[in-house]
Amino acid sequence: MKKNIVSFPYLIWMIIFTVFPLLLVLFFSFTEGNVQKISELRFTLDNFKRFMQPNYINVLGRSAALALVSTIICLILGYPMAMILANMEEKKRKFLVLLFIVPMWMNFLLRTYAWMTLLGKQGLINRFLEFLGLPTLNLLYNNGAVILGMVYNFLPFMVLPIYTVLSKIDKSIIEAAEDLGSNRVTVFRKIIFPLSIPGVVSGITMVFMPAVSTFVISRLLGGNRYMLIGNLIEQQFLTVYDWHFGSAISIIMMIMILIAMAFMEKFDKDKEGGRIW
């Protein structure tokens, strides 16, 4: 009984701030009419049907593709970084981990704005190219800029979980593998990588989820007409005032993320059994 009492405040918190809003979004997604007059709302599936048009599906596809590319780049950059960190001596390691975390203390919006001043037509990079007498480049408002923004902002979320898992691997396990005849490559292939899979899985999840739903990065670095699913939702709620369609898109995105997570989870469990190689 005591347990129940202790968990009560959290339960209330969850109900007010998670369950209730979710139900609200679900409710709006299956209705149409005037949001101001709840009694006049009618049940409908039109919001979902509407999303099945090619231009919306394209937005969804592009969001998923960009998030996927960013996640892969984060993994390729982040894994070696995490390894270097994990193998460092205590003092340097703490300092470097701090360096990874410090940018996260700064406002997310501010960090993304900073990239605009770097990449813009009159930005630092183009000024420098001008100074060297080279032609200027269109760096802003394209897929590349958006991916750069995502990788820059979400890389720590890839590095830190992998780093945590790697630094927990018992050194004597690695020594045992060397002792049994494995060189460095084999040690990585057969011991370090398989044991780090849980970190990789949580890194992928933690990068992919915010990347697929972002609207700030895509708006600032992708420009006004650049549309990702996050922008679409934002637009429906704040510009078009179609809460019903916005809610429907949110639900679709949530289902997508849930499927992706379930898939990763299954992947993770399979790997822990150690039967990948």
Added chain:
Amino acid sequence: MENNIIIDLKNISKQYDGVDVLKDINLYIRKNEFLTLLGPSGCGKTTTLRIIGGFEQPSTGDIIFEGKRINDVPPYKRQINTVFQKYALFPHMNVFENIAFGLKIKKVPKHEIKERVQRILKLVNLSGYENRDVESLSGGQQQRIAIARALVNEPKVLLLDEPLGALDLKLRKDMQIELKDMQKRVGITFIYVTHDQEEALTMSDTIIVMDKGRIQQIGTPEDIYNEPKNAFVADFIGESNIIEGTMVRDLLVEFADTRFVCVDKGFGENTPVDIVIRPEDIKVVPEEEGMLTGIVTSVTFKGVHYEMLVQEKDREWMIHSTVMEPVGSHIGMVFEPESIHVMKKVGER
């Protein structure tokens, strides 16, 4: 006898951040012997083992393996396998995969791997455990898997770093006998690290006692126990009474304000020495017959014998005896000349 030596350590020293961990270690290991590095924690025994395994580089000195210097040979190219302190089994593999790991890397044919794993599992009494998850096994079973994983590669030398440290007393005793038995059967050189003197005495052909990065004594268990070279060894191996004394001349020693005939010589005249007398070598006699006399201050029952502390002037003596004298009784103590072990003072090198 020269070609019987498999490993030879020559003038090995090791410093960590300017601190000496090993100082001028010289030792050789014979084929098929069970050699134990014994000492308190921090004495350098594990470092010595890790240098032999290739996980540490000596600061100076050479490691000779079958006549060849192997200082620069990485661990995975040495014909040596290790059983680690905490077993270090691969948590993401089952028992079979763990044991087969080394053989797979050596590209041994599949059917031969299967056969060898089965044979080694039988040796460690775990037949039928192939598909078990290593983390579901008990400490003793994990220990055997770790030994099997090393032995299956048929190394020339097996290093064991306090492998029984995490097991309970009963299991330890069983495993000690099993290990010794296994070593005889497979005919592989075992180098064993422990801080447990009883374990060392039970299992070893040769014991190397280490302290503060130096070898204190090398010898058979009997030598080490009966003829400890200095007070440290005497104290570490079993219980001892260590008394300061003076070697008056050959065969005559003075301690506890009394002169005693002894069997040691060659210390010079009037040299300060340490005297070691084992508690079981002191006989309790009526007060008037004793060479020394005292009052019993405490009695502890130890199973086979009683451990008594006896206050004699300002010294306390420990006596092991099967006959109990009650606390407060006045007793006499006698010992044979052979029981008086005279040693050079430690710390004066």
